[in-house]
Amino acid sequence: MKVRTRSTAVIGSICLIASLALTTASADEPAASHQAAKVALKKVATAKNPSGGAAGPGGAVWIAERAGTVRVLGKQGLGEPVLDISAETTTDGERGLLGIAFSNDFKYFYISYTDLQGTSTVDEFAVRKGKLRPETRRTVLTQTQPYSNHNGGDIKFGRDGYLYIALGDGGSGGDPHGNGQNLDTLLGKLLRIDPRGGKPYAIPADNPFVGDPKAKDEIWAYGLRNPWRFSFDKGTGDLFIGDVGQSAWEEIDRAPASSKGGENYGWSQMEGTHPFREGTEPANHVPPVHEYDRTGLGCSVTGGFVYRGKAIPELRGQYLFSDYCDGTVRALKLKDGKVTEVSDLGVNGGEVVSFVQGGKGELYVLDLGGPVSRIDPAA
Numbered sequence: 001m002k003v004r005t006r007s008t009a010v011i012g013s014i015c016l017i018a019s020l021a022l023t024t025a026s027a028d029e030p031a032a033s034h035q036a037a038k039v040a041l042k043k044v045a046t047a048k049n050p051s052g053g054a055a056g057p058g059g060a061v062w063i064a065e066r067a068g069t070v071r072v073l074g075k076q077g078l079g080e081p082v083l084d085i086s087a088e089t090t091t092d093g094e095r096g097l098l099g100i101a102f103s104n105d106f107k108y109f110y111i112s113y114t115d116l117q118g119t120s121t122v123d124e125f126a127v128r129k130g131k132l133r134p135e136t137r138r139t140v141l142t143q144t145q146p147y148s149n150h151n152g153g154d155i156k157f158g159r160d161g162y163l164y165i166a167l168g169d170g171g172s173g174g175d176p177h178g179n180g181q182n183l184d185t186l187l188g189k190l191l192r193i194d195p196r197g198g199k200p201y202a203i204p205a206d207n208p209f210v211g212d213p214k215a216k217d218e219i220w221a222y223g224l225r226n227p228w229r230f231s232f233d234k235g236t237g238d239l240f241i242g243d244v245g246q247s248a249w250e251e252i253d254r255a256p257a258s259s260k261g262g263e264n265y266g267w268s269q270m271e272g273t274h275p276f277r278e279g280t281e282p283a284n285h286v287p288p289v290h291e292y293d294r295t296g297l298g299c300s301v302t303g304g305f306v307y308r309g310k311a312i313p314e315l316r317g318q319y320l321f322s323d324y325c326d327g328t329v330r331a332l333k334l335k336d337g338k339v340t341e342v343s344d345l346g347v348n349g350g351e352v353v354s355f356v357q358g359g360k361g362e363l364y365v366l367d368l369g370g371p372v373s374r375i376d377p378a379a
Helices: none
Strands: 003-006 039-046 050-055 061-065 069-074 097-102 108-114 120-128 131-143 155-157 163-166 189-193 201-204 219-222 229-232 239-243 249-255 290-293 319-323 328-335 338-348 352-357 363-367 371-377
Touching: 039 338, 050 363, 061 097, 069 097, 097 155, 131 189, 155 229, 163 229, 189 201, 229 352, 249 319, 319 352
Parallel strands: 050 097, 050 352
Antiparallel strands: 003 201, 039 371, 050 061, 061 069, 097 108, 108 120, 120 131, 155 163, 163 189, 189 219, 229 239, 239 249, 249 290, 319 328, 328 338, 352 363, 363 371
16 A cells, blocks of 8 residues: 555544434435334443444454443453553543454554543554454554543544544534634544554555645544544445534534545534534535434434344445434435435434444444443344
């Protein structure tokens, strides 16, 4: 892969609690809500404030707990911690251990957390025979935080083998520093780096702002407020981002697998498809594929995954999401990048803080209060 090495390490913010909720509307036009696939939530374990997860070697589900531990899900529930950084992080505000990811070949494991000073950090561990090697730990990226909220925190590998890092706008409220539209900061962005291509990482040569003296080369997309959870469709490679709104609108953004990056999702000029505080819509604004307001119970969108499992055939190809305050699990049907139907799946995951995709494509719902549940077909 052609990359350009960069010696500075800076990452953005990592938030907690994102979700979707009761009132559902397409960004282009209202979409009727339907109850389609019949599903059930089967509790498979109880964690201590689960915050994220990833499929590891052999398809096993690894669960991150906000206070700093990582445990592996087995037939008897969660095992003893395979990693414990609880002495290195704090859970004040929206901080803590906020994301984990494996490289596509499962040779490296990455954690995204805020340290004791609140600095967002991404660290790497080598993996050998399915186990972490603590002595190989190294820091890939760091970013100081102006506030304790809107840290972002999700990390995922794309099909291209690069690591994507979602960073919030830095916190407070209303993006007081204008980070969302400022290309000279990593805050309010989705980053794309090659963590193994340089020290501490390399920048892919085809990143959209490489060579622009007014922009950070790490940036893949911008105009994000608090992209707490994002994912890639296992079937198509399309990108979906659940971006938490300010006070009125929650949104889900999308980019096709063919995207060359550079999307501007509008914050803080826009909140969803609506001008924020007399903002002016940017000419290059990419509106969300789905948004919903807060007139119902929803308050914070939790982005999920496109379902690619086998247990529920009628759900295949649909994007599942929820809301931290509402807890209802919903699904979007899309055609040609447009939402054609919104479905209420008839189950509630509680304080839904994250979804996890297992090695075979089945989905798990994480309730911040503890329950880890798998989405199964209804009996």
